[in-house]
Amino acid sequence: MNILITGSNGFVGSNLMWELEKDGHTVIGIDISEHCEGKKHPETMLGDIRSLKDLNNASSNFTKKHNSPIQLIIHCAAAKNDFGISRQEYFSHNKYGTKTLLNFATQQDIKKLIYISSVGVFGYPEGKANEDTPYHPDTDYGASKLAGELLCIKWQQQNPRNELIVIRPAAIFGPHNFTNTYKLIDTLHRRPFLTIGEGNHIKTIVSISTVIDMIRFAIQKLAPGYQHYNCIDEPYLTLKELMELICSHPGFTMPRIKIPLQAAIGIGKLFDIPAKLFSLDLPVNSDRMRKLGTATFFTAEKAKRDGFIQKVSLQDSITAMCDWYLSINK
Numbered sequence: 001m002n003i004l005i006t007g008s009n010g011f012v013g014s015n016l017m018w019e020l021e022k023d024g025h026t027v028i029g030i031d032i033s034e035h036c037e038g039k040k041h042p043e044t045m046l047g048d049i050r051s052l053k054d055l056n057n058a059s060s061n062f063t064k065k066h067n068s069p070i071q072l073i074i075h076c077a078a079a080k081n082d083f084g085i086s087r088q089e090y091f092s093h094n095k096y097g098t099k100t101l102l103n104f105a106t107q108q109d110i111k112k113l114i115y116i117s118s119v120g121v122f123g124y125p126e127g128k129a130n131e132d133t134p135y136h137p138d139t140d141y142g143a144s145k146l147a148g149e150l151l152c153i154k155w156q157q158q159n160p161r162n163e164l165i166v167i168r169p170a171a172i173f174g175p176h177n178f179t180n181t182y183k184l185i186d187t188l189h190r191r192p193f194l195t196i197g198e199g200n201h202i203k204t205i206v207s208i209s210t211v212i213d214m215i216r217f218a219i220q221k222l223a224p225g226y227q228h229y230n231c232i233d234e235p236y237l238t239l240k241e242l243m244e245l246i247c248s249h250p251g252f253t254m255p256r257i258k259i260p261l262q263a264a265i266g267i268g269k270l271f272d273i274p275a276k277l278f279s280l281d282l283p284v285n286s287d288r289m290r291k292l293g294t295a296t297f298f299t300a301e302k303a304k305r306d307g308f309i310q311k312v313s314l315q316d317s318i319t320a321m322c323d324w325y326l327s328i329n330k
Contacts, residue, residue, distance in 0.1 A: 001219070004058065004070045004110075005029045006049050006101065007077030011177050012116060012211055014038030016074065019212050028062045028070070030054065031077065038176050049077050049097040055104040072112040072222075073105055074215060078148075080118075080141060087140040094144035095151065102155045112163045113152060114218050119168050119204075119230060119298045121146040131168075131230050131302040156226045165218040167211075169231040170298055174208030174317065175324035181205055185325050188243060188252040195255035196264045199240030201295035206233045207317035210310055217308045232300040233314045245315065249322045261294075 003020060007013040008029020015038050017027050029044035036044075045061065047054030063069055079085050079093035098115075105113060120142030122133050137143040149166055156164040173181030214231045221227060237245065247254045259267075268287070300308070 002026045002062065002066065002068055002071045003028075004062070004073045006073065006075050007031055008044045009033055009036040009038075009040060010076055010078075011037040011174070011208065012172065013076040014040060014044075015174075015208055015212060016076065016215060017041035017044065019216075023216065026066055028058055030058045049101050050092065052100060052104055052107075055101065059104075059108055070108065070110055072114070072219070073101065073110055074114045074116070075101060075148075075152075076116045078116075078145065085141075087144075090140045090144035091147065094141075095147035098148035098151050102151060105155070111159070111161055112222050113155070113165075114215060114222075115149065115152045115164065115166045116215075117149050117166050117168045118142065118145045119170050119232075119296070121149060121168065122298070124294050124296065128297045128299055130299050131228055153226055161224050163222045163224055164226045165222060166226075166228040167214055167218060167231050168228070168298075169211050169214075170204040170206045170233075170296065172206055172208060172211055173321055175320060177208065181321065182325065184243070185246055185252070185322060186329075188246050188254070189325070189329065192253035192255050193257060195239075195243070195258055196261050197258060199243065199258075200238050202236050202297035203239045203242055204232045204236055204296050204298045205242070205314075206231050207312060207314070207321075209312045209317060213311055214303065214308060217303070221306065229303040229306075229308070230298055230300040231303070232298055233317065234300075234310060235314065236297065236299065237314070242318075245318050246322060249319065251326055252322065 003025050005013050005016055005027060008017050009031035013029060013031065014036050017029050018039065018041060021027050027043055029041055030047040030049065031044055032048045034046060045058050047058060049055060059070055075098065077097060079090050120139060121135050121137050122129050123136040123138040123142060125133055125136065135146055137146050152164055152166065156162045171180040210233050211231055214229065243254060246252050
């Protein structure tokens with residue numbers, strides 16, 4: 001299939017370009033940044049999904065080179081960092097960018113779309129949350145991803161022949177990724193001093209290999225209409241169990257001191273002040289303390305029912321992440 005991947009220099013997009021090409025698909029990517037979070041694919045073009053001109057240039061170049069049109073869009077592009085991004089920027093990229101991309105799809109008669117959303121659209125629900133949990137985002141990022149989701153659903157409803165699958169990953173991790181799981185691994189290597197509470201709350205995560213396999217699964221499941229899946233690795237571990245899994249590898253140590261969540265948030269607020277004053281992305285802030293100490297118990301029941309099989313165990317994925325971490329932090 002001929003596939004356009006947005007955000008193709010991002011962590012998911014860059015891995016996806018190479019993997020789908022291995023599967024026999026013909027790919028082209030577009031990304032607003034020259035910086036690549038993985039191995040850059042030569043078919044990535046510099047461009048902004050908020051610009052119809054840039055999208056049309058990508059389409060024109062693809063058609064000229066391959067003498068056939070784009071058939072599927074996999075929309076990975078998003079403003080997603082948890083530091084230094086305003087609400088306006090989140091919505092500019094994640095809502096307006098998605099709206100422009102959908103207009104492009106309609107103009108180009110592209111009827112297949114896979115939208116990479118986030119479990120952030122659910123916020124922090126109490127207890128276990130599946131695919132049909134009500135939307136309740138409590139961050140600007142989650143709200144902007146929900147806005148993109150709703151635009152995609154509206155696009156599908158406007159033409160019953162349109163094929164839409166929304167995938168909502170939990171926190172994604174893997175070698176060359178420096179976000180949430182990396183920060184936890186780094187703490188257990190460099191600063192294994194304290195943890196928040198007993199760590200008995202679930203923290204669902206998902207490896208890049210599972211995300212790629214879920215997208216492969218979605219490509220096979222595309223059909224007229226709308227489908228949606230959460231994307232989570234099993235087993236669902238508590239924070240303590242996750243830390244114990246990491247610390248089963250040499251070079252990592254379990255924290256020795258436990259502090260209550262509210263105290264941790266208070267400590268984080270002390271770091272918020274210099275971070276805001278000097279625009280610093282410090283490893284400790286109140287939001288990160290809240291995230292670490294709050295359960296994120298999301299499940300992927302629907303994908304499992306529909307036949308998705310997790311091919312790489314969570315233990316093997318964590319092992320690969322720890323080995324990579326140690327290789328770059330000798």
